[in-house]
Amino acid sequence: MENLKAVSIKxxxxxxxxxxxxxxxxxxxxxxxxxxSFTSIIGPSGCGKSTLFRLISxxxxxxxxxxxxxxxxxxxxxxxxxxxxxxxLILQTPTLLEWRNxxxxxxxxxxxxGYSSDNSNKKVKNLLKLLxxxxxxxxxxxxxxxxxxxxxxxxxxxxxxxxxxxMDEPFCALDEINRxxxxxxxxxxxxxxxxxxxxxxHSIEEAVYLSQKVIILTNKPSTIHKIINIDLPYPRSEEQxxxxxxxxxxxxxxxxxxxxx
Amino acid sequence: xxxxxxxxxxxxxxxxxxxxxxFLWELALSTWDVSRTVLIKPSVIIRTCIExxxxxxxxxxxxxxEIIPGWIIGNLLGFLIALCIYRLFKLSKVLTSVSVLxxxxxxxxxxxxxxxxxxxNKDEKILLISLIIFFPMFxxxxxxxxTIDDGHKDxxxxxxxxxxxxxLKILLPKSLPAIVNIIKVSIITxxxxxxxxxxxxxxxxxxxxxLSKKGLFNLPLVWASIFFIAIFGTIFYxxxxxxxxxxxxxxxx
Numbered sequence: 001m002e003n004l005k006a007v008s009i010k011x012x013x014x015x016x017x018x019x020x021x022x023x024x025x026x027x028x029x030x031x032x033x034x035x036x037s038f039t040s041i042i043g044p045s046g047c048g049k050s051t052l053f054r055l056i057s058x059x060x061x062x063x064x065x066x067x068x069x070x071x072x073x074x075x076x077x078x079x080x081x082x083x084x085x086x087x088x089l090i091l092q093t094p095t096l097l098e099w100r101n102x103x104x105x106x107x108x109x110x111x112x113x114g115y116s117s118d119n120s121n122k123k124v125k126n127l128l129k130l131l132x133x134x135x136x137x138x139x140x141x142x143x144x145x146x147x148x149x150x151x152x153x154x155x156x157x158x159x160x161x162x163x164x165x166x167m168d169e170p171f172c173a174l175d176e177i178n179r180x181x182x183x184x185x186x187x188x189x190x191x192x193x194x195x196x197x198x199x200x201x202h203s204i205e206e207a208v209y210l211s212q213k214v215i216i217l218t219n220k221p222s223t224i225h226k227i228i229n230i231d232l233p234y235p236r237s238e239e240q241x242x243x244x245x246x247x248x249x250x251x252x253x254x255x256x257x258x259x260x261x
Numbered sequence: 262x263x264x265x266x267x268x269x270x271x272x273x274x275x276x277x278x279x280x281x282x283x284f285l286w287e288l289a290l291s292t293w294d295v296s297r298t299v300l301i302k303p304s305v306i307i308r309t310c311i312e313x314x315x316x317x318x319x320x321x322x323x324x325x326x327e328i329i330p331g332w333i334i335g336n337l338l339g340f341l342i343a344l345c346i347y348r349l350f351k352l353s354k355v356l357t358s359v360s361v362l363x364x365x366x367x368x369x370x371x372x373x374x375x376x377x378x379x380x381x382n383k384d385e386k387i388l389l390i391s392l393i394i395f396f397p398m399f400x401x402x403x404x405x406x407x408t409i410d411d412g413h414k415d416x417x418x419x420x421x422x423x424x425x426x427x428x429l430k431i432l433l434p435k436s437l438p439a440i441v442n443i444i445k446v447s448i449i450t451x452x453x454x455x456x457x458x459x460x461x462x463x464x465x466x467x468x469x470x471x472l473s474k475k476g477l478f479n480l481p482l483v484w485a486s487i488f489f490i491a492i493f494g495t496i497f498y499x500x501x502x503x504x505x506x507x508x509x510x511x512x513x514x
Contacts, residue, residue, distance in 0.1 A: 059415050083421045095412035099434045099511045108430065112420045140511055 004074045006164050006196040007033040007056060011069040013221075014051055018064035025051045027221035029069070033198060033213075035163070038190055040199045040207040042252065043217030044260045049200050052222070053168045056198070057089055058082040073164060081164075085113065088157030088195075090167040094149035096141040096156075103128065103137045106155045113160055120159075127155045130192060131185075147171075147178040151185060158193065167199045171206070183209055187234060204256065208248045209236050216252065218259040225259040228252060301480050309481040310488055317470070317482070321489050324455050324466040327383060331390025332451040336444050338391060339398025347406040348428070363396050373457055381462040386455065393454045394447045401443045405436035438512055441505045448497050452490060 014026040025048040033039050043049050054061055055071060058078030073081035081087050096105045103124050110120035128134045131151055141149055150170050157165060167186075171179045183206060190197055201207050207214045208230055216225040230248055232239045239245050283303045289295075290302045310317070371393065379385050409432060417427050459468025467486050474482040 054415075057415075057419060059418055082419055087419060089416060089419045091412050091415065093412055095410065095416055097413075097431070097434070099437075099509075109420045112417070112422045112426050112430065142511070 004035065005032045005072070006035045006037070006074060007031075007198060008072045008075075009056070009069070012052075012055070012071060013068040014048070014055065014061075015066045016062065016064050017066055018062075024221035025065075026055075027223045029217075029222065029224055031215055031224060031227065033196060035074075035196055036194050037213065038187075038197045038199065038211045039213045039215060040201055040211040041215045041217060042201055042204065042207045042256065043222060044219050044256070045202055047217050047219055048222040049202075049217065050168065052217075053166060053200055057087055057166050085160045086163050088160070088162035088165045090150070090154055090157050090165060090170045092169050092172060094141070094146070094153040096149055096152055098141050101138050101140055102133060102144070102152050102155075105141065105152055106159050108156060109160050115160075123159055123161075127158055130158075131155050131189070145178065147174050147182050150174070150182060154186070154189065158189075158195075162195075164196045164198065167197065169200055169202065172202070179206070184235070184237065186210065187236070191234065204249055204252050208245065208252055209240070214252055216255045216259055219261070226255045228255070297480060298478060301484060305481050306484040306488055309485040313482060313485060317467070317486055317489050320465060320467045320470040320486070321493065324459065324468065325493065327386045327390060327466065328451045328455045331387045331455070332394060332447060334387065335391035335394030335451070336398045336447060339395045340402050340440065342395075343399045343402035343406065347403060348424070363400060366396075375458075379458070382464060386458055386463065386466075389458055390451050390454045394450055397447060397450070398440070398443050401439055402436060405439050406432050409435075438509050441501075441508060445498060445501045445505065448501060449494065452494050452497075456490065 009029055009031055012026055012029040013024070016023040016025060029052065041049060041052065051061065051065070055067065056073070056078060058081065061067075071078055073086055076084065076086070078087070097108065100108070106124045106127055107120050110123060115123070128137055131154070133148075133151065133155065136144065136148065136152075141152070144152065154165075154170075171182050174182060186197075186199075187210065189195075199207075199210060212230055214228045214230060216228070217223070218225045228248070228251060232242075232244060232248070236245070286303050290300060375389055375392070379389050406428075409427075413431050414427075417431065422430070455466070456468040456471075459466045460472055463469050467490060471483050471486050474480075474486070
């Protein structure tokens with residue numbers, strides 16, 4: 001596991017064909033992600049980030065989608081990685097089950113994956129502690145704020161201890177204040193759990209603030225425009241006003257402007 | 262504590278409005294001279310309700326023994342058959358158009374027609390009620406089962422969940438509010454169907470009682486029967502609503 005790349009993508013192309021339309025979404029995408037790293041993918045909206053996300057996480061795409069290239073998660077195909085519990089998904093919306101409370105929501109994957117009740121209760125208890133959600137254990141999703149709901153959904157993904165967390169714009173529905181808070185939380189979780197995180201976003205600041213590596217995609221058909229390494233120490237709340245931080249933001253913004261053309 | 266007062270307040274208000282409605286009705290009839298064949302005073306109706314309690318309740322019980330089995334069988338069949346069809350076939354597109362078609366048939370009119378066609382004994386009436394109630398339940402359940410949130414679907418896919426697990430963990434709990442709602446609404450349909458079909462004939466029941474008393478111009482008894490039906494319907498409806506709140510606590514907010 002240690003030597004393997006968490007994610008490795010080679011010559012990935014995806015094309016939607018059907019109804020007389022021919023739309024290439026991804027074109028020759030190549031990148032790899034080191035185990036335990038935090039990587040963001042950023043690109044103009046509608047550039048195929050979501051398609052890329054679905055392909056990596058092994059989710060079904062439309063029938064008309066033709067895929068070329070190789071995706072490997074710890075050396076395995078996405079679907080195999082999925083059934084091996086290597087991948088944890090965090091989606092744009094928290095998608096919590098409204099009839100279950102916080103603890104029960106986190107238990108959902110464990111129930112499906114056949115963990116014993118004792119075992120899963122123990123796991124959920126530890127998670128609630130890790131995420132500092134203990135006092136909200138019995139709350140229903142509707143009683144929580146959007147940020148908290150997303151935190152529960154992160155807990156749900158962590159429940160079965162996957163190595164790779166895939167996040168698809170998880171905080172895009174949050175206001176600026178909550179978003180910043182959640183950004184700090186996610187860094188905190190990342191440092192505590194040592195998971196590999198692949199974070200899809202359309203916010204330049206979020207990408208720079210969070211990640212070690214920012215992958216910039218071009219417009220359709222998306223290919224990689226540039227990969228920028230963010231060489232700043234964590235926690236970055238102290239770095240935010242440094243000139244280096246602004247330099248990175250400027251660089252990413254510049255690349256994104258070029259990529260959008 | 263505050264909530265308790267609030268709850269009682271709404272109960273108090275509804276009781277008050279019913280009482281004042283009856284009072285105004287009484288007042289209007291004492292002020293103006295209205296033919297007794299058109300409308301009678303609520304005080305007369307209530308007196309008849311008490312005096313003839315035995316006769317009316319006997320007829321009412323006959324009808325209730327049609328309503329409740331019909332209501333249970335219709336809802337149960339609608340639910341189970343929808344569940345079977347969902348599990349055995351994958352035909353969401355076809356079913357939505359069929360459901361629109363069936364939904365636009367006025368069931369009440371159908372009840373009247375079928376009440377005339379079908380026989381007059383109790384079993385046949387129970388069958389008729391079940392049939393009328395079946396469709397809304399069937400369609401609602403099916404519709405609920407074939408619509409799933411994309412996020413939930415993706416999530417369960419990533420857990421490699423089987424179709425049965427998706428059904429149990431997501432689809433059924435998700436459908437519960439809509440299904441219980443249909444069960445509640447179908448009470449009214451069941452009562453209506455039972456009484457309408459009795460107008461077409463039968464061996465007993467409140468519908469036949471009303472028809473015969475109307476023929477004899479015994480308006481107080483007719484009105485008293487209507488009161489009985491209304492009270493039964495209300496109690497039935499609210500007891501299901503009470504169960505609904507117990508069963509689906511997450512809908513309260």
